[in-house]
Amino acid sequence: MTGSKDFRIGQIYITALNEKMPDAVLDTSWQTDNQVTVTVKLNSLPDAVATLYYEHDGWLSTMVGNDERPLNGNYGLYYVLSMEGAEKCHVIVHAEIPEDSPEFPSVTPKVPAAVWYEREVRDMLGLQPIGLPDERRLVLPDDWPEGLYPLRKDTMDYRFRPQPTTDNETYKFVNDSKVETTVVPLGPLHITSDEPGHFRLFVDGEDIIDADYRMFYVHRGMEKLAETRMGYNEVTFLADRVCGICGYAHSVAYASSVENALGIQVPARGQAIRAILLETERLHSHLLNLGLVCHFTGFDSGFMQFFRVREKTMTLAELLTGARKTYAMNLIGGVRRDILAEQRLTTLKLIGELRGEVKRLVDMLLSTPNFGGRVNGIGRLDPKIARDYSPVGPVVRGSGHRRDTRADHPFAGYKLVDMPVHTQTGCDVLSRTLIRVEEFFDSIAIIEKLLSDTPTGPILTEDFAYVPHKFALGYTEAPRGEDMHWSMTGDNQKLYRWRCRASTYNNWPVLRYMLRGNTISDAPLIVGSIDPCYSCTDRVTIVDVKKARAKTVSYKEMERYCRERSDSPLK
Amino acid sequence: MSNEVAALKGRLLKSIGRSIYVYRVDCGGCNGCEIEIFAAITPIFDVERFGIKVVPSPRHADILLYTGAVTRAMRMPAIRSYEAAPDPKIVVSYGACGCTGGIFHDLYCVWGGTDKIVPVDVYIPGCPPTPQATIYGFAMALGLLEQKLKETTHVEGEDESVPLIHPGVPYGLRVALERRARRMAGYLQGRACAEAFMGALEAPEPAQVDMRITQLIAKEEDPRRAEIFTQLKLVFTGMLA
Numbered sequence: 001m002t003g004s005k006d007f008r009i010g011q012i013y014i015t016a017l018n019e020k021m022p023d024a025v026l027d028t029s030w031q032t033d034n035q036v037t038v039t040v041k042l043n044s045l046p047d048a049v050a051t052l053y054y055e056h057d058g059w060l061s062t063m064v065g066n067d068e069r070p071l072n073g074n075y076g077l078y079y080v081l082s083m084e085g086a087e088k089c090h091v092i093v094h095a096e097i098p099e100d101s102p103e104f105p106s107v108t109p110k111v112p113a114a115v116w117y118e119r120e121v122r123d124m125l126g127l128q129p130i131g132l133p134d135e136r137r138l139v140l141p142d143d144w145p146e147g148l149y150p151l152r153k154d155t156m157d158y159r160f161r162p163q164p165t166t167d168n169e170t171y172k173f174v175n176d177s178k179v180e181t182t183v184v185p186l187g188p189l190h191i192t193s194d195e196p197g198h199f200r201l202f203v204d205g206e207d208i209i210d211a212d213y214r215m216f217y218v219h220r221g222m223e224k225l226a227e228t229r230m231g232y233n234e235v236t237f238l239a240d241r242v243c244g245i246c247g248y249a250h251s252v253a254y255a256s257s258v259e260n261a262l263g264i265q266v267p268a269r270g271q272a273i274r275a276i277l278l279e280t281e282r283l284h285s286h287l288l289n290l291g292l293v294c295h296f297t298g299f300d301s302g303f304m305q306f307f308r309v310r311e312k313t314m315t316l317a318e319l320l321t322g323a324r325k326t327y328a329m330n331l332i333g334g335v336r337r338d339i340l341a342e343q344r345l346t347t348l349k350l351i352g353e354l355r356g357e358v359k360r361l362v363d364m365l366l367s368t369p370n371f372g373g374r375v376n377g378i379g380r381l382d383p384k385i386a387r388d389y390s391p392v393g394p395v396v397r398g399s400g401h402r403r404d405t406r407a408d409h410p411f412a413g414y415k416l417v418d419m420p421v422h423t424q425t426g427c428d429v430l431s432r433t434l435i436r437v438e439e440f441f442d443s444i445a446i447i448e449k450l451l452s453d454t455p456t457g458p459i460l461t462e463d464f465a466y467v468p469h470k471f472a473l474g475y476t477e478a479p480r481g482e483d484m485h486w487s488m489t490g491d492n493q494k495l496y497r498w499r500c501r502a503s504t505y506n507n508w509p510v511l512r513y514m515l516r517g518n519t520i521s522d523a524p525l526i527v528g529s530i531d532p533c534y535s536c537t538d539r540v541t542i543v544d545v546k547k548a549r550a551k552t553v554s555y556k557e558m559e560r561y562c563r564e565r566s567d568s569p570l571k
Numbered sequence: 572m573s574n575e576v577a578a579l580k581g582r583l584l585k586s587i588g589r590s591i592y593v594y595r596v597d598c599g600g601c602n603g604c605e606i607e608i609f610a611a612i613t614p615i616f617d618v619e620r621f622g623i624k625v626v627p628s629p630r631h632a633d634i635l636l637y638t639g640a641v642t643r644a645m646r647m648p649a650i651r652s653y654e655a656a657p658d659p660k661i662v663v664s665y666g667a668c669g670c671t672g673g674i675f676h677d678l679y680c681v682w683g684g685t686d687k688i689v690p691v692d693v694y695i696p697g698c699p700p701t702p703q704a705t706i707y708g709f710a711m712a713l714g715l716l717e718q719k720l721k722e723t724t725h726v727e728g729e730d731e732s733v734p735l736i737h738p739g740v741p742y743g744l745r746v747a748l749e750r751r752a753r754r755m756a757g758y759l760q761g762r763a764c765a766e767a768f769m770g771a772l773e774a775p776e777p778a779q780v781d782m783r784i785t786q787l788i789a790k791e792e793d794p795r796r797a798e799i800f801t802q803l804k805l806v807f808t809g810m811l812a
Contacts, residue, residue, distance in 0.1 A: 140680075141642075141643045141644040141680065142644070143643075144643070150679055150680075156679065157679075158677075158678060158679055159677045159678070159679065160679050161643070161679055161680075161682075164643070164646065216644070218597075218599040218600070218601075218639065218642050218644075218645065219642060219643075219644065219680050220599060220640060220642055220675045220678050220680050220681050221675075221678040221679045221680045221681065222675070222678075224678065224679065225674075225675070225678055229677075237674075238674060241601050241603070241673075241674055241698070242601065243601055243602060243603075244600065244601040244602035244603020244604065244605065244606055244699060245602055245603070245606055247601065247603065288606070288609075303613075304613055304614055305614075307609070307610070307613035307614060307615075308613065308614035308615060310610075310613075311610065311614075311615045311616075314610065322759070324607070324610075324699075324701060325603045325606060325607065325699050326603055326698050326699065334754075335757065336757045336758055336759075337756075337757040337758070337759055337760060338755070338756035338757050338760045338761070338795065339795075340756070340760055340793055340795050340796060341792070341793035341794070341795060341796070342793070456795075456798055457755075458754040458755050459754070459755065459756065459757060460753070460754045460757070461754070462754065
């Protein structure tokens with residue numbers, strides 16, 4: 001779908017690019033009324049992205065590398081910018097890289113937000129970003145063979161497993177501190193994150209001078225799987241399994257990317273049901289995080305209380321979808337279950353109870369004297385750094401930026417509701433927590449509004465045809481922020497390329513700045529405040545560089561220290 | 572595993588005389604399993620009342636709980652935590668990915684299920700397993716309950732055949748009704764609506780079918796179901812014309 005000329009949004013950005021860089025723009029095409037792909041010359045790529053980013057209120061949403069050699073002989077790069085200025089839309093800056101010289105000028109020196117994306121595209125497609133300062137791997141394991149790029153179409157079968165070459169991790173961690181520091185490694189089996197991850201804290205005494213981390217321990221190769229073993233209509237269920245906490249948001253993002261690409265109009269009732277379920281998911285996820293904030297600040301009875309109340313949201317999910325988690329509710333073109341009077345009434349009753357109980361708990365939490373002391377001014381994310389790195393969700397809203405995909409680019413049923421966007425200017429753990437509290441009550445109001453006013457008609461359309469090589473974006477606001485999916489159909493009822501970017505991906509790079517200047521005992525709290533979740537616990541090795549000795553303490557000890565703040569494990 | 576360890580393992584649970592310590596190893600899960608384990612250890616389900624306690628180090632563990640398909644990068648950390656736990660130990664594989672590798676079983680960065688790297692004693696399937704399934708799985712691991720699943724095979728008898736549903740409704744009409752109901756209300760509720768509607772079609776005295784359908788719609792208290800029945804009526808009258 002190219003969109004009729006009258007409704008095309010985003011033309012002002014194309015005009016601006018043409019004025020600033022004559023001859024740079026080669027082509028423009030609209031995927032939907034508010035998604036435009038601009039093809040620029042490869043050498044103009046950094047300038048084009050930087051212009052849109054800094055001069056026109058653009059934020060980097062994702063970057064997609066695509067092996068398009070079988071289609072047109074080139075690799076494709078797509079920098080997706082969420083334009084949140086005068087005209088709200090998505091502008092996708094596209095450049096082609098010739099097959100014989102797989103390299104491109106790095107955007108990172110101009111727009112730091114691109115750093116993880118460019119490291120990833122080097123890992124997965126072997127496209128070299130020239131000028132990217134960080135030479136390390138991001139996604140692939142340390143012992144993955146050099147020169148084997150999983151997402152190239154001609155390199156390997158999706159089942160190919162190279163033999164392991166080493167039993168030890170060889171990743172190099174970066175320490176920018178000027179003074180001598182002690183190293184505190186955490187993980188990979190450990191603490192506050194969704195996935196196993198390995199953290200290195202560089203400390204001087206109790207103070208964190210710098211931090212670095214190695215993620216992607218759970219890289220499984222989903223994007224390759226979606227292109228090979230699965231049909232495009234089955235990937236909604238794979239997308240459900242991207243994340244066990246906000247999987248439904250991924251599923252909606254994926255389904256809408258294909259719907260946008262193929263021009264499918266999802267019936268209004270299906271859209272409303274998607275929004276209701278997304279908010280149900282937000283309810284459970286925000287209660288989870290509120291519980292964990294209690295836990296990390298040593299208020300364990302609050303943690304247990306929040307988890308007790310959270311069970312109501314799980315009951316709600318089970319009532320509406322048949323499953324407590326991993327809803328499997330989406331099809332391309334709509335949803336798989338309706339909400340009848342029976343479910344509607346029970347839902348209204350349950351969220352009424354939730355509103356009262358959570359209000360009481362939040363009042364208790366905020367009036368607990370030592371809570372304020374533990375979260376006020378801790379884990380500060382400077383608004384300028386937030387601007388440079390494009391974080392999403394409560395993390396960016398807690399630093400004063402008004403970004404919420406539900407309001408900026410309404411999708412699914414959010415066109416039917418007035419979406420409030422809350423921001424806080426404290427930039428600390430407290431701000432992020434308060435935003436989650438406000439959003440929790442918003443979610444209840446949205447569910448009530450959509451249930452009282454649900455559009456009638458079907459929930460599913462099957463009136464569409466699969467068209468080869470169409471691509472578009474799909475997006476949602478997950479509890480942790482914007483999820484961005486880019487899908488391109490193939491010619492065999494499968495996907496040619498699926499790029500799935502989870503919200504936390506954009507939040508990790510700023511964590512380093514949030515940790516700096518705080519004490520070790522606040523580290524779990526700060527990591528928890530970006531809301532990856534606490535999945536496993538393990539050891540913490542503390543290496544004292546000055547004394548040249550190593551000491552291992554359990555993560556529990558670290559966490560205990562975070563809660564009690566006495567008897568430092570470093571002594 | 573040596574015979575000695577096996578014998579110790581058999582005795583472990585009977586003679587332990589204290590709470591059972593569980594250590595969780597996430598070797599590549601999506602976190603859905605972790606979240607349900609959380610639900611199982613917090614109020615409402617509260618496995619601690621059975622003396623099951625989650626501990627922060629494998630060195631304290633009696634049971635190792637593996638979740639997620641084993642990824643390439645987590646292979647060594649997962650093996651190290653197995654080796655760190657003292658013998659005798661029980662390994663529980665949790666969730667579809669833990670049991671078999673699940674949807675990710677054959678991917679380039681995945682090693683398969685837990686049993687590809689360590690010996691597994693109990694499997695708790697589900698995506699993710701519910702807290703009830705978790706508690707049941709632990710009860711089995713602890714020898715408190717027997718396994719409920721029993722394999723049975725049905726052999727078709729001589730005169731046995733599967734009866735057609737709604738033989739009185741023409742096949743084409745049935746398909747059209749079921750399809751419209753599914754688009755209106757999905758597989759589960761749509762099917763229930765189509766069944767109710769076809770029941771009204773099939774009742775004796777075909778001459779009164781219009782009246783019965785009108786009654787079905789009029790009597791329905793749920794406005795949404797009434798809307799669906801009205802749509803099905805349109806399909807029916809459309810087919811007649």
